[in-house]
Amino acid sequence: MSDTAVKDPGAILKTNLWTSNPIFVQVLGICSALAVTNLLTNTMIMTVGVVFTTAMSSLTVSLMKSFIPRKVRMVVQTLIIAFYVIIVDIVLRAYLPEVSRNLGPYVGLIITNCIIMGRAEAFAQSNGPILSFWDGMTSGLGYMGVLLAIAFVRELLGFGSLFGMRIFPEGFTPWTIMVMPPSAFFLIGLIVWVGKTIMHRQGEPVT
Amino acid sequence: MNKQSLGYTIVFSFIVCFAFVLVLSVTHQATRDQVQLNQELRTKRAVLRALTIEFQNDEEVLELFAEIETVTRDGMELFRLTQDGETRYAGIFGGAGLWGPINITLAVDGSVETIIGLDIIDHNETPGLGGRIDERWFQEQFRGLRLVDGGLQLIRDGNTEGEDGKADAITGATGTSMSMDRILNQTLRDLRSALGGEA
Numbered sequence: 001m002s003d004t005a006v007k008d009p010g011a012i013l014k015t016n017l018w019t020s021n022p023i024f025v026q027v028l029g030i031c032s033a034l035a036v037t038n039l040l041t042n043t044m045i046m047t048v049g050v051v052f053t054t055a056m057s058s059l060t061v062s063l064m065k066s067f068i069p070r071k072v073r074m075v076v077q078t079l080i081i082a083f084y085v086i087i088v089d090i091v092l093r094a095y096l097p098e099v100s101r102n103l104g105p106y107v108g109l110i111i112t113n114c115i116i117m118g119r120a121e122a123f124a125q126s127n128g129p130i131l132s133f134w135d136g137m138t139s140g141l142g143y144m145g146v147l148l149a150i151a152f153v154r155e156l157l158g159f160g161s162l163f164g165m166r167i168f169p170e171g172f173t174p175w176t177i178m179v180m181p182p183s184a185f186f187l188i189g190l191i192v193w194v195g196k197t198i199m200h201r202q203g204e205p206v207t
Numbered sequence: 208m209n210k211q212s213l214g215y216t217i218v219f220s221f222i223v224c225f226a227f228v229l230v231l232s233v234t235h236q237a238t239r240d241q242v243q244l245n246q247e248l249r250t251k252r253a254v255l256r257a258l259t260i261e262f263q264n265d266e267e268v269l270e271l272f273a274e275i276e277t278v279t280r281d282g283m284e285l286f287r288l289t290q291d292g293e294t295r296y297a298g299i300f301g302g303a304g305l306w307g308p309i310n311i312t313l314a315v316d317g318s319v320e321t322i323i324g325l326d327i328i329d330h331n332e333t334p335g336l337g338g339r340i341d342e343r344w345f346q347e348q349f350r351g352l353r354l355v356d357g358g359l360q361l362i363r364d365g366n367t368e369g370e371d372g373k374a375d376a377i378t379g380a381t382g383t384s385m386s387m388d389r390i391l392n393q394t395l396r397d398l399r400s401a402l403g404g405e406a
Contacts, residue, residue: 038334064223069216076223083227087234094238097245101329158335176379179335 007127009134016138023146023188024195028114033147034184036106040163043151045099049088049107051140054116057081058124058136065125077120078111085110115139150187154178249328250299250312254286256326257297257314259350281401295323296402302390305382307331309340309390319357319399325349325391337383348374358395361388 022028029050036046060080061068068076089107092100100107110116119139124132155161158178160168177183208215248265251272255262258275262268275297276287286297297314309330314323325346332338339345348367352359355372361384367373376384 067210067219069210069219071211071216072220076220079223079227083231086231090231090234090238094241094245097242097249174335176335179338180333 007131009131012131012135013138016135017142017145019199021142021146021195022115022118022139023143024192026115026118027192028118029143030188032106032109032113033143033150033188034181036103037147037151037184038154038158038179039102040148040151040155042099042102043147044163045092045096046103046106046110047140047144047147049085049092050110050113050116050143051137052088053081053084053110053113054119054140054143055133055137056084057116058119059129059133060084061120061124062127062129062132073125074117074121077117081116081120082111115143146188146191149191150184153187154183158183253312253326253328254297254299254314257312257324258286258288258295259314259324260288281397283397283401285401293317296398297323298394298398299328300390300394300397302386302393304330304332304386304390305337305380306333309386311390311394313391313394313398315395315398315402317402319395319402320354322349322352322354322359332383333380337377337380339377339380340383340387345375345377354395357399358392359388361385 016022020026023030023033032046032050037043057077057080061077064076064080085108088110089100092103092107116136119132119136123135127135152162155163156167157175160166160172160174175183248268251268252262254275255268255271260271262271274288278285278287283298288295288297294317295314296317297312299310299312301308301310303309307330309332310328312326312328314325315321316323327340327346330338330340332340349359352374353371359372359374361376362373363376363381363384367375376388
């Protein structure tokens with residue numbers, strides 16, 4: 001990937017939110033994109049957790065990079081990522097028990113989200129701490145944006161509500177398919193299609 | 208120092224693991240009481256809801272729960288509440304759902320002829336289909352439901368409002384409805400044999 005060469009914060013932002021968006025360009029972190037996007041509140045909390053983890057683990061990896069022996073590089077990165085995820089899990093369990101129950105195992109599974117490891121390895125390992133923090137955060141935000149868009153459609157059509165507030169009248173027949181994971185496949189597919197079409201029109205090289 | 212040497216790698220890995228795990232244990236210890244309280248509140252809330260006792264906040268939950276006696280019958284832990292000369296029993300029960308266990312609290316009158324209320328503690332049913340057992344309309348139809356031959360049936364067709372021993376099943380969730388039917392009837396049988404001695 002060429003974005004290791006990008007050093008300008010503005011360019012990093014654009015790359016992570018748009019041209020190299022983790023979900024619809026790199027197609028990473030799809031598991032959670034299917035699993036936790038049927039209610040906006042859950043999606044919001046989950047993605048905030050991912051933004052926090054990506055930003056903080058990139059920062060930490062970058063700070064520690066000169067001390068990490070090459071042999072155990074990936075193991076240490078995983079340890080750092082797991083550390084932040086467990087912190088998120090503990091905080092949710094203590095202060096937001098309902099959300100924690102709804103998200104179930106998916107908070108723990110943030111550890112395996114390829115976006116976080118990808119940023120640690122591809123960016124933080126070879127850049128300064130502040131830039132790495134920014135790169136991690138914007139990558140997380142790119143993920144968050146797409147997931148919230150999917151959750152918006154799924155909750156609206158699947159439950160007739162947004163953030164738990166009823167939008168459609170009582171008589172509305174919910175689209176059950178929207179509540180179930182397969183609908184996220186269709187929505188991600190549509191987002192990839194729309195995203196790539198716009199990029200193509202703008203003359204960006206489509207990967 | 209050679210950072211690629213075996214000695215450095217081992218020492219480094221040890222220190223890093225130790226430091227991170229230490230911070231985690233401290234965080235875990237600091238929040239342990241809160242987590243335990245949350246779990247306790249969850250169960251207590253479910254018991255109160257099954258007994259159809261209204262509450263506004265967590266303090267009230269603890270306060271109201273303090274008035275309930277805990278008794279053991281047939282090795283079953285039950286919660287007994289005597290109010291206006293009527294005795295009600297509630298308990299925590301469970302059974303197999305479609306995808307995983309369903310845990311409920313169920314409250315009945317002293318002679319196990321009427322259901323006082325039902326609350327779902329946790330389940331893994333399909334969201335939007337079987338998951339609708341979480342919804343109010345489903346749980347409220349059991350409030351004050353009189354049993355027929357000591358049991359009840361979840362009915363697919365029509366409206367069962369006002370009928371004894373019958374409640375509406377969930378459309379599109381036959382598996383979950385059948386599981387609930389089975390769990391409820393089993394629970395009622397268990398309750399009857401446990402409470403049978405003291406009608």
